Amino acid sequence: MADSGRVRVGVIGCGDISASHLEGYRSDGRATVVAVADSMRSAADRRAGEFGVSSVYSSYREMLEQEELDAISVCTPPPSHREITESAAARGLHVLCEKPLATRVADGESMVATARRSSVILMTAFCQRFFEHVIAARELIRAGALGEVHQFRFRRGEKTSYEQSWIGDPDRGGGLFWESGAHSVDMFRFLVGEIAAVFATGATRAQDVKGADTIAMLLEGESGEIGMVEQSWSSPDSENRIEIHGELGAIVIDHNSGRTRISDPNGTRWLETDEKRIDRFRREVAHFLECVQGNSVPVVTGEDGVEAMRAIEAAVRSARNGTREPLRR
Secondary structure (H helix, E strand, O other): OOHHHHHHEEEEEEHHHHHHHHHHHHHOOOEEEEEEEOOOOOOHHHHHHHHHEEEEEEOOOHHHHOOOOOOEEEOOOOOHHHHHHHHHHHOOOOOEOOOOOOOHHHHHHHHHHHHHHHOEEEEEEHHHHOOOHHHHHHHHHHHOOOOOEEEEEEEEOOOOOOOOOOOHHHHHHHHHHHHHHHHHHHOOOOOOOOOOEEEEEEEEOOOHHHHHHOEEEEEOOOOOEEEEEEEEOOOOOOOOOEEEEEEEEEEEEEOOOOEEEEOOOEEEEEEEEOOOOOOOHHHHHHHHHHHHHHOOOOOOOHHHHHHHHHHHHHHHHHHHOOOOEOOOO
């Protein structure tokens, strides 16, 4: 690190999600973004202007060769994640990589192995783990407030068109299963436990995209828990919530209102949260910087990214074949 002790960061990929990473670094006094890179130079120039970054590259390899960095954020489409992550890790750089970690489990496993050999941090950017009410729910569940957990539900719907974007195209690393489904299976793992099998279905209801714009997944936990995931890009005015039900009560996280309802043997109460005060992306970046500086251990790892990919690969097989799919470990 530089003499100032600030973490020197490069951001690779300057699409929409990069703004959340850049804002996170800008708002945290422990980091300096010294360079951005994007194969579309105009996108890199735009982000550099917005966030006051002095060095701009159209080649991430050139950036890695020329800049003195401690860490990078990978904000490119998923097919490029393995190549970029392994190139950076081989140079001793810590990596915060957007989800999904890669487009194949084998690639994710290789990324994890490379980071381990290089003794660097590989953190999967599962930003939903950093919602204030998700953190509180996990603590309550671990403390036994719900007793034995029985059921999980994740509902997320929105009206957003991805007809002209790689995000809507599974052949380019997108698709609803991979792009949004990855969050839902990670939430099951984070709040409930490991996934043993998946049954899934998907349909294209309103958008001209190659993949589904509406999906459902039934998750079977290793300890017998049951999870239901419902997601859509073509559902305006939808609920956006997580429910965890146990033998002693329930926790309902309402993302639309920012409120969390907790029912337990002591009665029902509401936990008020303020997502806008410190949003999940700032918490995510702050945690990454704490880990880079050696002051914390990652609460989300490359291995977590791989496990989410196993579940999504199983879901895609299930939706294609109409079968219950055990996870392949």
